[in-house]
Amino acid sequence: MKEKKILILSLLVLFILGCSKKDITSIGQEGEYIANFDFPTYKVSAPAKVVLTNRSKNADRFxxxxxxxxxxNNKGEILDDTSSQKMSPDTLFYALPGTYKVKLTTWQGDGNKKEVSKTIVIEKQQPQIIVPENIGVFTEVTFSAKVFQYPGGTVTYNWDLGEAGTSTLAEPKATFTTEGPHLVKLTINDGQETLSTEVTIDVKGELAKTLYFTDATTRRIYRYKLRTMSASTVEWIGVTTGYNAFGLSVRGNKLYLSETGHGTRFSSAPYTVADGVLKSFNLDGTGENIITKPVATTLDYRDDPWMHTVDKNGNIWWTTRNYGLRVVNASATEIAYPAYNANLNINATIAGEAVTTYFSSDVKEVGNEIWVSYAGTTGKGIYKYSNGGTYLSKFTTAIQSHAIRTFVVDSVNKHIYFAINRDDAGRTVGLYRSDIDGSNIVAVDIANDMKIGVGAYSNQGAAGEYIYITNIDIDVDESGNGYLYYGYRSNTDISGSGNPATISTTAPNSGIKRVKLKGGYVPEFLFKGYAPYGLAIDQVKR
Incomplete structure (x- = not known):
């Protein structure tokens, strides 16, 4: 039975194959005999590629x-053939604009013939300006254009680039000095006629790093573009802060803020309440997010956030007045304030160290380490932790003799810049620089106004607990050139030991100062009119 089924199947396959080979010779449709074809329905400009669609029915020759x-042809070769006998011809190519006739002749059998002719208009390509990408002020860019050129002919160009001038080149270079919309015009002559076109371009402002800072008088966050070729102005980003907004930082596309609230110095009720907060924002000030804040009923001002940093792993580390470091994920939203961790407080981790005057102040990520500065009367210098929170070591060089309110590391020039908030080890209050290991300390800014009190820096706080400079940052290039930036709050604009301090409604004598990283230290004001606390530089040019 099995053999009989196989034999029948084999005969059926042979029958089908034989019939296919003998009887099927063409493909057609039932119905009347029609000759027809279609052109593209859109405008076609020279040099043009045209694909025809055969709409004929019941024809067997073409x-x-x-x-x-x-x-x-399908190899991309242009042939001089002007006819084809294929059911659908290869792509037609027209080098010149004009009106052309295409004729299709079809046959059905030996004598039945039909013809159809159509005309196609190949238009001349109108000139099109090719706009460069990312046009910025004071940045040279090159314009070009798509134009039709007759074989063997020439094209003349006349560009009107507005404030960037005029040109007769095919690809002119241009530099714009003002941002915003600009009209660019082009007139060409192709030997047959004159054609014109124009386009409005958007010239962006100079790409530059951005300095952000908090202001004590208005309790707002501002930004200032660190432009070098065009003027910049201070801009409010739409964010208001509480009192004592000491810490700012930028990581990626986020701005982070740490506020310590009303109380900063040794206090008694009612100024002992915990009222600080950690927040994040988009760089334009939108998207406010509360990361975490202490609970007033269980904690007090000694737990409030002071300064902070966000590490490469996305964790935000911050200091507290008396209880060392804390850390959470920087992308968190209103999570519980982390509990005190003795392992992140040098009072508890270093045997034999004094425990009563360790005021942790600033914190920075350096490589794979977290460095923390201390600003107490005996607790001083910089201590190091792993980015996993394990205590590593402290500096043993000259920098360890100073109460460091804030610091920043210049990894290009291998320096540490730091501000001390009391006279120590033969050095007066001021800004200093050391080698990366904390040795070889030299003065950066110890001018007369670096002293604390009347006629100089704000005496906010109390002796031994002065707020002084709370953030510093650097803008440094690959060659080590750049500036150190820091906030100057004059005693005439903010002063005293109150909670909060006595704050003027204006800040005519305060502002952002800077000094060059190379070529000698000559402090200068970048601008005045603000009393800065937190300060950070977005290192990405935007």
Whole structure:
């Protein structure tokens, strides 16, 4: 039975194959005999590629004739053939604008013939300005254009680039000095006629790093573009802060803020309440997010956030007045304030160290380490932790003799810049620089106004607990050139030991100062009119 089924199947396959080979010779449709074809329905400009669609029915032979055109085969070769006998011809190619006739002749059997002719208009490509990407002020860019050129002919160009001038080049270079919309015009002559076009371009402001800072008088966050070729102005980003907004930092596309609230110095009720907060924002000030804040009923001002940093792993580390470091994920939203961790407080981790005057102040990520500065009367210098929170070591060089309110590391020039908030080890209050290991300390800014009190820096706080400079940052290039930036709050604008301090409604004598990283230290004001606390530089030019 099995053998009989196999024999029948084999005979059926042979029958089908035999019939296919003998009887099926063409493909057609039932119904009347029609000759027809379609052109593209959109405008076609020279040099043009045209694909025809055969709409004929019940025809078995074809002749396409397209005088004035050429044939573009499937290898991309342009042939001088002006006819084809294929059911659908290869792509037609027209090098020049004009009106052309395409004729299709079809046959059904030996004598039945039909013809159809159509005309196609190949237009001349109008000039099109090619706008460069990312046009910025004071940045040279090159314009170009797509134009039709007759074989063997020439094209003349006349560009009107507005404030960037005029040109007769095919690809002119241009530099714009003002941002915003600019009209660019082009007139060409192709030997046959004159054609014109224009386009409005958007010139962006100078790409530059951005300095952010908090202001004590208005309790707002501002930004200032660190432009070098055009003027910049201070801009409010739409964010208001509480009192004592000491810490700012930028990581990626986020701005982070730490506020310590009303109380900063040794206090008694009612100024002992915990009222600080950690927040994040988009760089334009939108998207406010509360990361975490202490609970007033269980904690007090000694737990409030002071300064902070966000590490490469996305964790935000911050200091507290008396209880060392804390850390959470920087992308968190209103999570519980982390509990005190003795392992992140040098009072508890270093045997034999004094425990009563360790005021942790600033914190920075350096490589794979977290460095923390201390600003007490005996607890001083910089201590190091792993980015996993394990205590590593402290500096043993000259920098360890100073109460460091804030610091920043210049990894290009291998220096540490730091501000001390009391006279120590033979050095007066001021800004200093050391080698990366804390040795070889030199003065950066110890001018007369670096002293604390009347006629100089704000005496906010109390002796031994002065707020002084709370953030510093650097803008440094690959060659080590750049500036150190820091906030100057004059005693005439903010002063005293109150909670909060006595704050003027204006800050005519305060502002952002800077000194060059190379070529000698000559402090200068970048601008005045603000009393800065937190300060950070977005290191990405935007």
């Amino acid at each position: 002749l396409w004739e397209y005088s004035g055109g050429q044939t573009l």
